Amino acid sequence: MAKQILIIGGGVIGTMHALRLVKRGYRVVQIDRDPVPLQASVRNFGLVWVGGRRAGEELEEALLARELWDEVAADVRDLSLRSNGSLTIARTTAEVKVMEQSMALPDAEARGWQLLSAEEARQINPAVRGKFEAALYCSKDAAVEPAHLLHNIRHHLLAHDNYSWVPNTEIVDVNEGPTGPVAFAATGEMFHGDFALVCPGADHKSLFGAQLAESPIRRVRLQMMSTVPLGEELTTSVGDGDSMRYYPAYDVPALREMPPQDPIAAGAKMQLLMVQRTDGTLTIGDTHEYDEPFDIFLREPEYDYLIDVASDILGRPLPKVARRWDGVYSQRTDGAICERTHISKTIVVVTGPGGRGNSLAPAIAENTVRILGF
Ligand SMILES: Cc1cc2nc3c(=O)[nH]c(=O)nc-3n(C[C@H](O)[C@H](O)[C@H](O)COP(=O)(O)OP(=O)(O)OC[C@H]3O[C@@H](n4cnc5c(N)ncnc54)[C@H](O)[C@@H]3O)c2cc1C
Missing domain, CATH: 3.30.9.10 (D-Amino Acid Oxidase, subunit A, domain 2)
Known part of the structure; x- marks a missing residue:
């Protein structure tokens, strides 16, 4: 049976990870505390901004992301990507x-x-x-519609048997269990997986607050x-x-x-x-x-x-x-593309892309998948 990945966070970072993992045949359970994502990913400009990126690694990541945005647009109907420059x-x-x-x-x-x-x-x-x-x-610059993007990607993912979306569910703890991580919801519900990616956006406190307090x-x-x-x-x-x-x-x-x-x-x-x-x-x-x-x-x-x-x-x-x-x-704070905090062998927090999170999300997800060897 395909491995099951828990993704905590329904913003663009969690969603792009879900998309890449489902495409690779993993089973994904994506959980958010809100009925629909309500934070940065839907409050932004929707810009996919390549032109202003720092020379070197950041520009390379942005160029990769730009290619991957086109790939996502080819897969997801009505993605809302416009190559408007x-x-x-x-x-x-x-x-x-x-x-x-x-x-x-x-x-x-x-x-x-x-x-x-x-x-x-x-x-x-x-x-x-x-x-x-x-x-x-x-x-190279492009734009997406933040009001529709995540909804349309979720709609695409829900057509796959190996994806489930769990809204209205606050995760209060994620532990390393004997067979993999277990996420505990405030309701008492438990979610078991082989790996957990925590994509909490700017909530640096609810999960792994002590570890994130040490992160730049x-x-x-x-x-x-x-x-x-x-x-x-x-x-x-x-x-x-x-x-x-x-x-x-x-x-x-x-x-x-x-x-x-x-x-x-x-x-x-x-x-x-x-x-x-x-x-x-x-x-x-x-x-x-x-x-x-x-x-x-x-x-x-x-x-x-x-x-x-x-x-x-x-x-x-x-x-x-x-x-x-x-x-x-x-x-x-040090200009690195994003934060990947390894909490344990099977629990990783991915956040910190700054004002580039929408632009770079597909490449950040692709690189997480590569780094973690999925
Ligand atoms: C005003 C504004 C404009 C921006 N403009 C752009 C732009 O044009 N282009 C660009 O590239 N970037 C832009 N950005 C940055 C970009 O929006 C962010 O980097 C990106 O959305 C971050 O995505 P995320 O998934 O990490 O976070 P979020 O969108 O914050 O998503 C995190 C999700 O995790 C959920 N969550 C957190 N903790 C828990 C928990 N314990 N249990 C359950 N769920 C939980 C939250 O409910 C939330 O839905 C902008 C940001 C802002 C604020």
């Missing part, structure tokens, strides 16, 4: 300089970068009508919003020049010569990212908060700033903001 918009000459120097980096081609004039950028994405100097197009991971809180439909197509995802301060790809001298960021943006470690959903609405963010306890409030000055930048790039008033929310992700 992205435009990073330079509104100042200092930002253009960063782009020009970045284009000379040895991996610029692998990233699918092209430096475009404002006119050329508008040929790709006519909705960016604002005044700007240039744009960096990344053909932290939690990061972000503010997000979405508008009513734009009324026209935003054909690519969009980033502002500040995104080059946060994505590590742009490691060039001109980056260090950039003037300071706007004080509100600097205070909340902000960049503008904007992507259109299939219903026409725009998802826009973000901020980064690192110190806990996190603020209980959503802060308006940061939203006002994002509305200004987005309107400036679109060259028109931003459609009405309809929803605001926050989300928390788990991030390795």
Whole structure:
């Protein structure tokens, strides 16, 4: 009989592991405390962002992930993957300089970068009508719909006899039993497997809190919003020049010569990212908060700033903001791709991909499977 793998966590990391393991013929029982996943994986932009990844291992992981996303899209009906590319918009000459120097980096081609004039950028994405100097197009970037992605993958998995989905089930302990790990639910129910992968996202405390407290991971809180439909197509995802301060790809001298960021943006470690959903609405963010306890409030000055930048790039008033929310992700503090904490021979925690978890999830799962020899 095929080995049974318990996966605790229904977010994109747990789900991509489930997908790869079911494809390899393992039996998978995937468990989540909520009726449907409600955390980072459904609160995000849905960006599959390759262009901004750090040179070396991180870029390789992102390129692998991008290929695997296509493979997943071929397997899962209505996955919602769109190869829409992205435009990073330079509104100042200092930002253009960063782009020009970045284009000379040895991996610029692998990233699918092209430096475009404002006119050329508008040929790709006519909705960016604002005044700007240039744009960096990344053909490798893509997007998925966080509201549908996990549901559609689960629907695909449930058509297999070797997959089961167990919602509304809080796992309070996972022990190494005589024949493999046993997961104990708050209800008293027990789940037996040959291996357990714990993919708890930013919940660093409920399971293996002591071990995770020793790991180089932290939690990061972000503010997000979405508008009513734009009324026209935003054909690519969009980033502002500040995104080059946060994505590590742009490691060039001109980056260090950039003037300071706007004080509100600097205070909340902000960049503008904007992507259109299939219903026409725009998802826009973000901020980064690192110190806990996190603020209980959503802060308006940061939203006002994002509305200004987005309107400036679109060259028109931003459609009405309809929803605001926050989300928390788990991030390795040393830049490593993710955290894989080996609790015992058959219990491993996988988390900490940071703001790249959606982008890299298929490759993280593939590498877990390879590392653990499944
Ligand atoms: C606002 C925001 C925007 C982002 N934008 C992007 C983006 O555009 N592109 C990108 O690549 N990344 C993005 N990220 C990062 C990405 O969303 C995360 O890295 C990724 O979703 C993490 O997935 P996960 O499965 O590890 O965690 P989660 O999505 O948090 O899932 C963990 C799941 O485990 C369950 N769970 C935890 N403990 C237990 C337990 N004891 N018992 C049962 N169930 C349990 C939880 O209920 C949850 O459903 C963003 C993150 C945020 C917050």
